[in-house]
Amino acid sequence: MYRFLLTPRWLALHVLVLVLIPSFLLLGRWQFGRYEERSAASDVATGNLAAPTVPLTSIDKPGAEVPPSLKFRSVTATGRYDPAHELVVRRRTQNSRPGYFVLTPLVMADGTAVVVNRGWVKIGPTADSPPEVPPPPAGEVSVTGRLRPAETEDSTGINDRSGLPARQVLLINTPNLARTMPYRLFGGYVELTEQRPGTAPAPDPVPPPDLGGGGGLNLAYSVQWWLFIGIAVGGWVLLIRREAHDLQAERRSAPGTDAVPAPGH
Structure with missing residues (x-):
């Protein structure tokens, strides 16, 4: 009944799903990485904005480079x-x-x-x-x-x-x-x-500065990409089940599928 899964059309669909799953996984991981970076930067900035004021000369000097940890x-x-x-x-x-x-x-x-x-x-x-x-x-x-x-x-x-x-x-x-x-x-x-x-x-x-919610939007995007994995797999399974159901229905309705009783029986 499931031999249709080996037809060219279905093989193309299998390949597409197998490509989408790791792609969505990587995109979600990338967005989660951005969330971690922005969340850490937001925490540092929030702490610096709330920290006591200090003389400029105590944390910077001529020709130096100000690290991100001192921003704001x-x-x-x-x-x-x-x-x-x-x-x-x-x-x-x-x-x-x-x-x-x-x-x-x-x-x-x-x-x-x-x-x-x-x-x-x-x-x-x-x-x-x-x-x-x-x-x-x-x-x-x-x-x-x-x-x-x-x-x-x-x-x-x-x-x-x-x-x-x-x-x-x-x-x-x-x-x-x-x-x-x-x-x-x-x-x-x-x-x-x-x-x-x-x-x-x-x-x-x-x-x-607008700290942008600490990367909360990136976290939402990462969850969204991972949900797409479930949607892709669920849609793939649903299409297979629907195709199998349709083939079974076609066989039941095809002429000559019901057995004809022999004479005298």
């Missing part, structure tokens, strides 16, 4: 802003509006400096015209903010390029920025949350 750690620094070397970062959207981030070096007493992202400003009249940027406070300033690692093409998905208007960049890549400034830059940059004294007007503060 609250830090403080004191110095004087250098508006002469201020930059703006193109293509930064905030509250669904296109604009720029404002980067102003904060020069410390020892001559080293840290790049401070003072916040967001709207775009100018044209794509190449400079935006209106409120000036930083003069004199000595104490800043508090979230420590961020230098941006790269890999970490942001933004392709860096040259030929931009003066004092505009696409990435907050501190090693690259250090080549254009007359002092040694700290490895990370500070996303401003508070400064004393303050100024008005000022760039719009960068909102706290």
Whole structure:
């Protein structure tokens, strides 16, 4: 009755199911791996955001690389802003509006400096015209903010390029920025949350990071892929049973299947 399973059509279906099962298994495992990575990163970020504020110099130094374990750690620094070397970062959207981030070096007493992202400003009249940027406070300033690692093409998905208007960049890549400034830059940059004294007007503060639920969506996707395995196997079995049932029904209804009694019996 089940010889039909060896026909070309059914052999193709068997191969398809055998390909789908490991494919769904691997896709689910990949999504679960992404969930584990994002969940761990979210836990680290949440812990850093809640941790006590520390001096920048205690966890970062000029020319260093900020590890992911320190991302979003609250830090403080004191110095004087250098508006002469201020930059703006193109293509930064905030509250669904296109604009720029404002980067102003904060020069410390020892001559080293840290790049401070003072916040967001709207775009100018044209794509190449400079935006209106409120000036930083003069004199000595104490800043508090979230420590961020230098941006790269890999970490942001933004392709860096040259030929931009003066004092505009696409990435907050501190090693690259250090080549254009007359002092040694700290490895990370500070996303401003508070400064004393303050100024008005000022760039719009960068909102706290959206941690994305710790990868919960990836966990849902992994479960979904694994459920597809059950659907594929269940559908395969259901089709086999249906085909066998249909063949049995055809045989019962075919002419001459019922035995004819012999004469005299």
